Amino acid sequence: MIVLAVAAIVIAVGFVAWMGTHQILARYWAAKGAGAVAVRQLDRAEADFQKAVSYDPNLGAGKIGLARVARLRGQFNRAREILQQLASAGIASEGTNRELLLVQIHEGRARELYGNFSRLISQRPDDVDAVWQAFVDGFEFSGEAELARELASNWLKESPDSPLAHLSMAQLAMERDEFEPAERHFALAAQLQPQLITAWQGLMRVSTINYQHRDALLYSEQVLALDPQNIEAQVRKADCLLVLHRDQEAMREFEGALESHSNNFSVRYELASLLLKHDQADRALEVMKPLTAEFSDDVAINYLMAVAHQQLGNDEAAEPYLQKHLDGRQALNRLTEMKFRTEPGDRDFSFCKTVGLAYLRYQWDAAFPWLDQAVRINPMDPEVQQALGDFAHKRGDGELANRYHRQADLVRQMLRRGHAGPGLPPPR
Amino acid sequence: MFTKGHLPSAFPAVVLSLVASIAGCESRQTEFASERLSQVLDPVDAPHDAAAIKAFCGDCHLVPQSHRFDKGRWREEVEQGFRLYANSGRDDLVPPDFDATLAFFRDTAPDELEFHPHDSQPDTRFQRQEYELIGQPELIGISNVVETRPSDASASSVQFAMTDVWTGNVSTVDQLDSTSTTLRANVIAKVAHPAHIEPADLDGDQATDFVVADLGNYAPDEQTNEGTLWMLRNQGGGSFRRHPLKLGLSRVASVRSLDHDGDGDVDLVVSDFGLHFVGSIYLLTNESTVNGIPKFSWSVLDDRPGAIDTPIVDFNGDGRPDIVTLVSQHHEVVDLHLNLGGGKFESHQLHQAPDPAYGSSSIEVVDLDADGDLDVVFTNGDTLDDFLAKPYHAIHWLENQGSYPFKHHQIATMPGVYCARTGDLDLDGDLDIVAVAMLGEKEMSKQPSGTFQGVIWLEQTSGGQFRRHHMLVNECDAMACQLLDWDADGDLDVLVPPANNSQRVSKTLAVYVNQTR
Numbered sequence: 001m002i003v004l005a006v007a008a009i010v011i012a013v014g015f016v017a018w019m020g021t022h023q024i025l026a027r028y029w030a031a032k033g034a035g036a037v038a039v040r041q042l043d044r045a046e047a048d049f050q051k052a053v054s055y056d057p058n059l060g061a062g063k064i065g066l067a068r069v070a071r072l073r074g075q076f077n078r079a080r081e082i083l084q085q086l087a088s089a090g091i092a093s094e095g096t097n098r099e100l101l102l103v104q105i106h107e108g109r110a111r112e113l114y115g116n117f118s119r120l121i122s123q124r125p126d127d128v129d130a131v132w133q134a135f136v137d138g139f140e141f142s143g144e145a146e147l148a149r150e151l152a153s154n155w156l157k158e159s160p161d162s163p164l165a166h167l168s169m170a171q172l173a174m175e176r177d178e179f180e181p182a183e184r185h186f187a188l189a190a191q192l193q194p195q196l197i198t199a200w201q202g203l204m205r206v207s208t209i210n211y212q213h214r215d216a217l218l219y220s221e222q223v224l225a226l227d228p229q230n231i232e233a234q235v236r237k238a239d240c241l242l243v244l245h246r247d248q249e250a251m252r253e254f255e256g257a258l259e260s261h262s263n264n265f266s267v268r269y270e271l272a273s274l275l276l277k278h279d280q281a282d283r284a285l286e287v288m289k290p291l292t293a294e295f296s297d298d299v300a301i302n303y304l305m306a307v308a309h310q311q312l313g314n315d316e317a318a319e320p321y322l323q324k325h326l327d328g329r330q331a332l333n334r335l336t337e338m339k340f341r342t343e344p345g346d347r348d349f350s351f352c353k354t355v356g357l358a359y360l361r362y363q364w365d366a367a368f369p370w371l372d373q374a375v376r377i378n379p380m381d382p383e384v385q386q387a388l389g390d391f392a393h394k395r396g397d398g399e400l401a402n403r404y405h406r407q408a409d410l411v412r413q414m415l416r417r418g419h420a421g422p423g424l425p426p427p428r
Numbered sequence: 429m430f431t432k433g434h435l436p437s438a439f440p441a442v443v444l445s446l447v448a449s450i451a452g453c454e455s456r457q458t459e460f461a462s463e464r465l466s467q468v469l470d471p472v473d474a475p476h477d478a479a480a481i482k483a484f485c486g487d488c489h490l491v492p493q494s495h496r497f498d499k500g501r502w503r504e505e506v507e508q509g510f511r512l513y514a515n516s517g518r519d520d521l522v523p524p525d526f527d528a529t530l531a532f533f534r535d536t537a538p539d540e541l542e543f544h545p546h547d548s549q550p551d552t553r554f555q556r557q558e559y560e561l562i563g564q565p566e567l568i569g570i571s572n573v574v575e576t577r578p579s580d581a582s583a584s585s586v587q588f589a590m591t592d593v594w595t596g597n598v599s600t601v602d603q604l605d606s607t608s609t610t611l612r613a614n615v616i617a618k619v620a621h622p623a624h625i626e627p628a629d630l631d632g633d634q635a636t637d638f639v640v641a642d643l644g645n646y647a648p649d650e651q652t653n654e655g656t657l658w659m660l661r662n663q664g665g666g667s668f669r670r671h672p673l674k675l676g677l678s679r680v681a682s683v684r685s686l687d688h689d690g691d692g693d694v695d696l697v698v699s700d701f702g703l704h705f706v707g708s709i710y711l712l713t714n715e716s717t718v719n720g721i722p723k724f725s726w727s728v729l730d731d732r733p734g735a736i737d738t739p740i741v742d743f744n745g746d747g748r749p750d751i752v753t754l755v756s757q758h759h760e761v762v763d764l765h766l767n768l769g770g771g772k773f774e775s776h777q778l779h780q781a782p783d784p785a786y787g788s789s790s791i792e793v794v795d796l797d798a799d800g801d802l803d804v805v806f807t808n809g810d811t812l813d814d815f816l817a818k819p820y821h822a823i824h825w826l827e828n829q830g831s832y833p834f835k836h837h838q839i840a841t842m843p844g845v846y847c848a849r850t851g852d853l854d855l856d857g858d859l860d861i862v863a864v865a866m867l868g869e870k871e872m873s874k875q876p877s878g879t880f881q882g883v884i885w886l887e888q889t890s891g892g893q894f895r896r897h898h899m900l901v902n903e904c905d906a907m908a909c910q911l912l913d914w915d916a917d918g919d920l921d922v923l924v925p926p927a928n929n930s931q932r933v934s935k936t937l938a939v940y941v942n943q944t945r
Contacts, residue, residue, distance in 0.1 A: 187468040194461065203468075211514030218460050244517045273653075276676065303644075303654050307676040315672065315721075322672060325654075329596065329620045333646075337931045 026056030033065045037072070039195040040167075041227060045069050058091055064099050068130070071099070076107040098123060102134040110138030111147075129164045136168050140175070148172060163193035170202050179206050190222075197226045204236055213240045229260040231396070235267060247274060258287070264396030265291055266365070272304055281311035294394070297361045299328035328362040335359070349377040353384055360387050364394045382411040476528035484524050485509055488516075489758040489784035494536045496783050496820070502534040504814075505785070512704055515650075543819045543843065543879050551885065551897040553854065554922065554940035557609065561601065564613035567934045569594035570925035572624045573910040576600065576636060586914055589638060590925060591622035598622050598640055598660065601937075606915060611937065616668040617660050621646045624737075628685035628694045631720040635662040639673070639696060641680040648679065648813075650703045655680040657698055661720060671721050678702040678733075686740040686749040688767055689713060696724065697751055699735030707733030709753055713771065729765060729773065733757050739793045743802055754791040754806055758784035762791065762804055762826060762834075776832040778804060779824075787811065787821065790847040796859050797892050801828045809845030809865060812929065817843040817871050817880065823863050825892065839894050840886055843867060843879075846907035846927075851920040853885055853911075855944050861886040861894070862922050864906035868929055872904065880904050883924055883940065899940055905932075919944040 033048030046069045052062035063086050070079035083100045086093075098120065105113050120131040132155040139148035149172050155165045170185035186202035193199070200222040207216035217240035223233035238253035254271035261267060268287055275284035285308045288301065295301040302325040309318035335358050342351060356370030368391055374384045389404030475481075482491050497505055506529050513523065561567070571593035575586070587602040598617040604610055617640070624641040631637060637660060644654030655677035660668040681701040688695045688711065696712040708731045712724035734757025743750040748767040755761050760781035765773040781788065787810035796803040809821035822841045826834035844865035853860040862885045872880050882900035889895050899922075907927040914921035919942040926934035 183468055187465045190461070191465045191469070211511050213514060213517070214519065215464065218464060222461055243515055300652065300654070303675070306672070310672060310675050318672065318675070322675075326596070326618060326620060330618070333594065333596070340931050 022055040023059075026052045026059045026062060028052075029055065030059060030061040030065055033062070033069075037065065037068055038164075039193060039226075040072070040198040041195070042069050042072060043227065058089065060086060060091055060093050060095055064095050067099050067103070071103050071106055071134075076103055079103045094123075102130060105134040105138040106141065108138055108142035110135050110142060111144065113138075129159070129162055132159075132162075133164055133168060136172070140172065145172070145175070161192055163189040163196050163199065166192065167196065167199055167202070170199070174202065174206070179209055182206055183210075195226060197223060197230075200226070201230075201232065204233065208236060213243045216240050217244070231257060231261050231264060231267075234260075235264075235270075238267075238270070242274070247278065250274060251278075261396055262290075263393075263398060265295070265394050266396065269301065269304070272308070276304065276307050276311060279311060281308040284308045285312075295364065297324060297328055298364060299325050299332060299362050302328065331358060331362050335362075347373070349374055349381070352377065353381065356384070357387055360391060360394075364391065367391050380411055380415070382408045382415065385411055474523060474525040474528075476525045478532060480522060480524045481529050481532045484513070484521050485529065487521055488512075489760075490780070490782065492533065492785060493783045494533045495538060496785050496818070497533075497537060497816075498540050499534050499537045501814075501816070502537055503530055506530045506533060516705060541817075541819055543817070543875050544841075545878070546841070546881065546896060546898070548881065548884065548896040548898045551899045553897070553943055554885075554899055555943055556899070557939050557941055558936040559609055559611045559939060560936050561611050561613040562604075564597060564599050564601075564615055565935055566595060567926050567937070568592060568931055569927045569929070570906075570908055570937075571622065571927065573908050573923060573925055574625055574627060575910060575912050576627050586912055586916075588910065588912070588923070589616075589625050589627065590908075591625050591640065593621050593623055593643065593927075594646065594931060596620055596622065598625060598638070600666070614666050616666070617658065617670045619656065619658055619670070620644050620654065622658075623680065624682040626683050626685050626696075628696075630659055630694050630722050631661060631717055632693065633662070633720070635664065637662045638668065639683045639685065641683045641698070643679050643681065643701075644677070645679070648703045650705065653678050653706070655700060657683060657696075659721065673722070673724070674698075674726075678706045681735060682737045684738050684740050684751075686751070688749055688751075689771060690748065690769075693717075694722065697729065697738045697740065699738055699753075700733075701735055701757070702733035704733060704757070707735065707757075709735045709738060709755070711751075711771075711773075727771070729753070730755065730763070730775075732759050734759055736788055737791050739791060741793045741802055743793075752778070752791065752793050752804065754788050756786070756788040756810065760784060760786040760788050760808070762788075762806060764832075778832060778834045779806075779826050779836055780833070781808065787813070787818070789845065792848065792850055794850045794859060796825055796850065796888075797827060798858055799828075801830070803828045804834065805839075805848055805850055805861060807842075807845045807848045807863065809842060811844055811867060811871070815868050815871060815929070817867050817875070819843060821845050821865075823848045823861060823886065827892070837892060840884070840896055842881060842884060844904050847909050849909055849911050851911040853920055853922075853942060853944070854887060855919055858888045860888050862909055862911060864909045864924055865904040866907045866927055866929070867904040872902070877902055882906065883909075883922070885922070905934075914939050915941060917942075917945045 029048045029052035033045045033052060036045035036048055049062050049065035052059055063082055067079040067082040080103055083096050086096045101116060121128050136148050136152045139151060152168045152172055156169060159165050166185040166189035170182045173182035183206045186199050189196055189199035200219050204216050204219035204223060207219055216236055220233040220237040223230050234253060234257035238250045241250035251274050254267055257267045258271060268291055272284040272287045288305060291301050302321045306318040306321040335355055352370045352374035356367050356374055359367035359370060371384055371388050371391060375388060385404055385408035389401045389408060392404055393401035485491050569592055571591050573588050573590045575588045585603050589600045591598050596618045597615050598619060599613045599615045601611050601613045604612055619640060619642045621643040622640050623643050626639045627636045628639055629636060640658040640660060642656040642658055644656055645652045653676050656672055657674040657680055659671045659673050661671060663669050677700045679701040680698060682699040684697045685694050693714040695714050698710045698712060700707050709729040711727050711729045714722050715725050716723045730753060732755055734755045736754040736756050738751050738753045740749045740751055743764060744766060748769060750767045751765040753763045761777055762779040764776045764778050768774055786808045788808045789810045791806040793802050793804055796805060804826035807823050821843045823839045823845060825837040825839050827837060829835050842863055842865055844867035845863050846866050848861050848863040850859045850861050864883050867880055878901055881898045882904040884896055884898045886894040886896055905926050905928045906924045908925060910923045911920045912923060921942045922940040924938045
């Protein structure tokens with residue numbers, strides 16, 4: 001009896017301890033996630049919040065954090081979905097409603113909801129930046145750039161030491177191609193908060209635009225110090241190293257980028273080109289292998305395959321690739337002629353679709369503007385949605401690819417049912 | 429609820445590792461970062477003075493002359509200069525202030541480039557005839573024509589090979605008969621964007637093969653190295669088999685054959701134009717032939733990008749072929765590489781143009797003044813970079829006076845001139861010149877009708893003096909021309925195949941038939 005009682009006590013204590021540990025860990029990860037949001041390391045923030053809710057699924061801060069991450073990524077539907085889950089579970093709080101309001105403001109209803117500004121600011125003195133940011137982004141998102149700018153200036157006056165305010169000013173300047181103020185505000189943001197990854201990314205992009213490759217290289221290293229698998233920074237670093245004639249280091253960077261992003265075909269192509277430049281045809285062929293099926297008609301990839309085989313002394317193996325390359329070149333010539341003979345005003349859906357699909361086949365990285373234009377004219381064409389998904393896949397963005405492909409399926413289903421609605425927005 | 433003692437033993441380790449990771453992040457802030465940020469926030473003024481501007485803008489090439497572009501164009505030119513410096517990977521120069529640099533060039537530039545009327549007479553010696561081609565109905569950008577030895581016995585038949593840089597067609601063409609207005613084309617290969625073709629018996633079987641210089645990509649592009657050197661191996665019966673002699677070059681503009689080491693086989697000189705940072709002139713020494721395909725060892729004759737062409741001549745009469753090179757792309761030089769034997773060459777500059785935006789476009793080595801030594805005739809009229817006609821585009825003569833550099837004479841201006849060829853057109857015993865131009869319609873429409881001439885010939889009247897005759901006005905649609913005796917009457921006719929940069933399809937070739945005989 002006593003033994004049973006002791007055992008029950010031990011189990012109860014253990015359970016309470018286990019529960020308590022989980023709550024502490026959940027709160028810990030939620031706080032850490034919030035920290036990551038503050039420095040805009042959204043991948044890390046999402047992972048932290050996910051950990052938080054894995055320890056305590058009812059932790060509001062974890063769910064709200066996840067919603068905030070989604071909102072800051074522009075995934076408004078997802079943000080709303082997460083917040084609604086909280087409401088359905090009966091654990092909605094003031095924080096949930098606040099975040100929901102910020103979602104609405106951010107997604108473009110800033111003008112309509114501006115009456116809430118003061119209340120939201122005073123509601124959480126530790127979270128005022130989030131309010132300013134949501135309104136600035138909301139005005140920007142709804143096309144009211146001037147208001148966004150004015151509001152960001154006011155934000156900066158109110159909080160001159162807010163890295164996020166500087167970041168916002170920098171991003172608005174970038175939108176207008178005003179690179180000098182953009183660089184200054186990015187620099188101030190980075191100086192005020194060295195962990196703010198988007199500030200370093202901004203500096204990296206401005207330097208690239210200004211052809212300041214040495215600066216871009218060093219900024220890319222800052223980004224990578226904060227996010228070692230940031231593919232944009234990995235590629236930028238490698239490209240800068242190439243410009244600076246540091247081919248071996250560039251090769252190592254590309255190899256590293258490929259390890260973490262094996263589906264990034266641009267990285268594969270660049271690495272293979274570099275390997276061939278340094279007479280490493282065997283390795284180049286290995287790197288190119290995953291490309292050959294998916295890019296079987298791509299002129300550049302076929303040419304690279306031919307070069308690799310020729311370097312290995314096998315002209316016979318090179319020939320079929322060369323023929324495909326030349327066939328592709330002819331097709332691209334026809335496209336150029338078509339474009340030349342069609343005035344921009346006459347470039348209708350069918351024209352854009354034809355050009356976009358052909359580019360996707362022969363010179364994939366030129367396809368996007370045409371497919372994008374086509375989908376804007378007619379979002380209810382499954383083939384174009386599918387092609388945009390294929391483009392995203394070729395660019396190495398699997399998530400976006402899946403979304404476009406799902407959208408293509410949806411359009412097909414709608415068409416099968418004879419639905420002719422107003423069309424679909426592009427997937428976020 | 430519970431105390432620290434109740435936590436699982438892993439907990440402190442987890443917390444510590446997290447704390448360590450955060451601290452680690454913070455410590456990653458490099459010294460560079462704060463230093464660089466300070467520079468961004470408190471920039472040091474770049475130099476504004478003319479000396480600094482000249483030092484920066486005259487390091488890779490001569491300091492550009494402000495009158496070469498109008499005021500409106502200079503921003504783009506200065507931006508390009510800064511961009512190219514940045515992309516060169518160099519950091520040994522001090523970039524001056526951008527606005528000061530722009531002002532330096534723009535302030536003394538003309539508002540508009542002025543085109544003066546040419547002192548020119550309408551031609552009466554030539555009669556233009558159009559010829560349709562059976563077998564090649566679409567002609568867009570004929571970049572090169574080379575006369576080849578007639579393959580059959582008919583003495584009157586003309587045979588030539590040509591490349592279409594847009595369609596990729598490489599063809600041989602001959603007359604069906606001397607009276608027909610139709611020609612027979614045989615497309616012997618389709619490649620990407622062929623710029624130049626050279627006949628040569630590469631496999632030593634006594635049949636003419638061809639070597640083709642293929643740009644790879646029509647639009648210049650630093651990243652795409654798809655330039656190819658092709659061999660078209662004569663299989664007999666008008667059939668040719670395509671072999672890539674070398675893939676992965678940057679932008680092959682021309683290829684010439686020679687036997688530089690005198691061992692009886694065919695060596696080659698390849699102009700890999702490249703773009704800003706890549707490209708060279710290569711000397712290919714024929715080492716062996718395997719299954720009819722020559723194997724070459726490659727060496728660099730000139731490591732500068734921008735090579736246009738490399739005519740081969742025995743300049744000093746020592747029996748060894750020498751190489752004259754025209755290098756454009758801001759170098760804008762004509763050089764002579766004297767063959768010393770044993771693979772050694774001695775280089776001399778024959779001419780350097782005064783401006784990096786000169787646009788050198790073609791070259792021929794002849795004894796223009798009939799004084800027994802070789803001179804150079806070259807043109808500058810390339811507009812494929814900025815598509816702008818320039819009043820200073822011209823045909824030039826570099827007179828060999830026995831020392832280097834040669835004496836420069838500008839013979840005639842001709843906006844957009846792409847090719848000049850010499851021959852005795854009026855049969856008076858001296859060399860005359862024919863030249864063709866290519867310009868876009870939009871560019872031509874900016875000037876009054878009659879400003880631009882598409883085909884001219886320059887009649888040499890007395891030692892180095894020329895009288896200009898225009899054969900075509902307001903149509904500048906050719907980048908190549910060839911002198912040949914089309915009608916076998918003993919005088920030289922002018923073959924002018926079509927070329928334009930707007931992908932307009934032509935169905936005919938023009939021949940200006942000489943009426944002297």
